[in-house]
Amino acid sequence: MAPSKRILIVDDEPDLRELLEITLGRMGLETESAADLGEARTRLAGRPFDLCLTDLRLPDGTGLELVREIQRERPGLPVAVITAYGSMETAIEALKAGAFDFVSKPVELDNLRELVRNALRSGGLPAAPDTQARPGDVPPLLGDSPAMRRLKDMIRKVARSQAPVHIHGESGTGKELVARHVHAMGPRAQGPFVAVNCGAIPGELMESEFFGHVKGAFTGATADKPGLFRAAHGGTLFLDEIAELPLDMQVKLLRAIQERAVKPVGAYEETPVDVRILTATHKRLQEEVDAGRFRHDLYFRIHVIELHVPPLRERTEDLSLLADHILQRLAAQWGEPVKTLSEEAAERLRRHPFPGNVRELENLLERAATLCDGPVIHAADLSLPAQDGEDAPPAERAAPATHPPRTVALEGHLAEQQRALILQALEETRWNRTRAAEKLGLTPRQLRYRLRKLGID
Numbered sequence: 001m002a003p004s005k006r007i008l009i010v011d012d013e014p015d016l017r018e019l020l021e022i023t024l025g026r027m028g029l030e031t032e033s034a035a036d037l038g039e040a041r042t043r044l045a046g047r048p049f050d051l052c053l054t055d056l057r058l059p060d061g062t063g064l065e066l067v068r069e070i071q072r073e074r075p076g077l078p079v080a081v082i083t084a085y086g087s088m089e090t091a092i093e094a095l096k097a098g099a100f101d102f103v104s105k106p107v108e109l110d111n112l113r114e115l116v117r118n119a120l121r122s123g124g125l126p127a128a129p130d131t132q133a134r135p136g137d138v139p140p141l142l143g144d145s146p147a148m149r150r151l152k153d154m155i156r157k158v159a160r161s162q163a164p165v166h167i168h169g170e171s172g173t174g175k176e177l178v179a180r181h182v183h184a185m186g187p188r189a190q191g192p193f194v195a196v197n198c199g200a201i202p203g204e205l206m207e208s209e210f211f212g213h214v215k216g217a218f219t220g221a222t223a224d225k226p227g228l229f230r231a232a233h234g235g236t237l238f239l240d241e242i243a244e245l246p247l248d249m250q251v252k253l254l255r256a257i258q259e260r261a262v263k264p265v266g267a268y269e270e271t272p273v274d275v276r277i278l279t280a281t282h283k284r285l286q287e288e289v290d291a292g293r294f295r296h297d298l299y300f301r302i303h304v305i306e307l308h309v310p311p312l313r314e315r316t317e318d319l320s321l322l323a324d325h326i327l328q329r330l331a332a333q334w335g336e337p338v339k340t341l342s343e344e345a346a347e348r349l350r351r352h353p354f355p356g357n358v359r360e361l362e363n364l365l366e367r368a369a370t371l372c373d374g375p376v377i378h379a380a381d382l383s384l385p386a387q388d389g390e391d392a393p394p395a396e397r398a399a400p401a402t403h404p405p406r407t408v409a410l411e412g413h414l415a416e417q418q419r420a421l422i423l424q425a426l427e428e429t430r431w432n433r434t435r436a437a438e439k440l441g442l443t444p445r446q447l448r449y450r451l452r453k454l455g456i457d
Contacts, residue, residue: 004028004029004030005029005030005050005051005120006029006030006031006032006047006048006049006050007024007029007030007031007032007049007050007051007052007053007116008031008032008033008034008040008043008044008049008051008052008053008054009021009024009031009032009033009034009053009054010033010034010035010036010037010039010040010052010053010054010055010058010063010066011033011035011053011054011055011058011082012035012036012055012057012058012059013055014035016055016082016105016107017033017035019107020053020107020112021033023109023112023113024116027113027116029116032049035059036058036059036060036061037058037059037060037061037062037065037066038060040052040054040066041066041069044070044074049077050077050078050120051077051078051079051080051116051119051120052066052070052077052078052079052080053079053080053081053082053116054066054067054079054080054081054082055081055082056081056082056083056084056087056090056091056094057084063081063082063094064081064090064093064094064097066079067079067081067094067097067098067099068097068098070098071097071098078100078119078120078122078160079098079099079100080099080100080101080102080103080115080116080119081094081099081101081102081103082102082103082104082105082107083102083103083104083105084104084105087104088258088301089300091104092300092301092304095161095163095164095304095305096163096304096305098161099161099163100115100118100119100122100160100161100162101115101118101119101161101162101163103115108272110272111260111272111274114274115162118162118187118188119187121187121188122160122161122186122187138177138180138181138184139177141155141174141177141178141181142318142321142322142325143315143317143318143321143322144317144318144321145310145314145315145316145317145318147310147314147315148310148315148318151178151307151308151309151310154307155178155181155182155185155307156185158182158305158307159181159182159183159184159185159186160185160186160187161186161305162187162276163304163305164257164276164277164278164279164301164302164303164304164305165179165182165278165279165304165305165306165307166278166279166280166281166285166302166303166304166305166306166307167179167278167279167280167306167307167309168280168281168282168284168285168306168307168308168309169280169282169308169309169310169311170282170309170311170357171282171356171357171359172356172357172358172359172360173309173310173311173312173357173358174309174357174358175240175280175282175309176195176238176240176280178307178309179193179195179236179238179240179278179280180193180238182236182278182307183235183236183238183276183278186236186276188234188235188236188276191232191233191234191235191236192231192232192233192234192235192236193232193235193236193238194228194231194232194235194236194237194238195238195240196209196228196237196238196239196240197240197241198239198240198241198242198243198244198245199241199244203246203249206245206246206249207249207252207265208221208225208227208265209227209228210227210228210229210249210252210253210256210262211227211229211252211256211262211263211264211265212224212225212226212227212229212230212262212264212265213225213227213264213265213266213267214264214265214266214267215266216266217264217265217266217267218265218266221265221266224264225264226264227262227264229256229262229273229275230262230271230273232273232275233273233274233275234274234275235275235276236275236276236277236278237275237276237277237278238278238279238280239253239277239278239279239280240279240280240281241280241281241282242279242280242281242285242302243281243283243285243288243293243294244281247293247295250294250295250298251295253298254295254297254298254301256273257277257298257301257302258301260272260273260274261273277302279302285299285303286299311354311357312354312357312358312360312361313353313354316350319346319349319350319361320346322358322361323341323346323349323361323365326361326362326365326366327339327340327341327365327369327377330365330366330369334445336445337375339369339372339375339376339377340375340376340377341376341377342376342377342378342379344378344379345368345377345378345379345381345382347379348379348382348384349361349382352384364382364383364384365377367383367449368381368382368383370445370446370448370449371446371449418450418454419454419456421440422436422440422447422450422451422454422456423456425439425440426456433447433448433451
């Protein structure tokens, strides 16, 4: 039989200590109590604990001091804080100092039980030096550049906490993948991970999408809908592009996060929810706050810890590893041998600024692998524009023009010519794509790529 988990309760109110002892005892947990900071230090020195619950106001100091001491001397011990109602600022400070989570007075026992269960799962997680999630959970975070090593180290630290995390990075850097790693490495890994792009939800549907609705709440509400918060109950809710939320929705989101409850549209009572909030945006939230487009109180609540995802141009050392991984994945999807990059192509990639980051690299390599002849991708197959001081590939060189170039018109003309030839081949083969590809001198995959590009269904 596994030994019982031991919890240290630090609070100067005898009634609250007794309530916590009874509640945790009914969960099969062993408890010890301390009425002040000095007694807590003595008990911590005397035996190991699996969780510490501490009030922030103590007769001889603050629970914040205890949080910092435990982080410094016993980093594997989760510590959660009990805060007075309305002291959100102090609770956020405790989270930044390393607290696992917080619970407000008067203590809601259901919230307390959920916090304890999550904290004990967190305390049992292995302190792995790497940040790769368990195999099969999420794709790996590739890269060994200094910027990526810093990011992985931060993910390892924040994954074990319940503190809100804001992920900042340019478009295409992989912010959702980072969020999935934070989820997969934490105590909520067995719970749901629900991701939503806040900019993709129509304004009139936002409240229903986030909080759900009851049948008959409005025209078209033919059945109850749980909403995103309840769908993520026990797990993680990832709010991507949170800066796109309108101000009225920001108010409602803030209340749901602070109260840990949602009120479905048309309902009379709130429903408790237990979710960890992760957010992301490519914008600078502080600038949005300064411009009056984002509420300061919501910013303060979600911006407890920030993870910065570096752009690809700041980690060019990882390009070869990323390119190899993408080409191997494409080969597996297509059931074909893996294509490789020539030295010239690899060097050309290293010089490209990649404004679209990893997403741009994926699209570029998929196009090049589709259109190249043979097993090797050459620099010309990448179809990248020539840079300053660099000769264009032979196919792209042209005599000096005496008139302004008409690039757009020429590309449109060529596209129409391609479309006409492809449609003719398809008609002649009764839309047999394999035979049409043979007539055009293309592989089936090259034809599929051109069909997608030209919008031919």
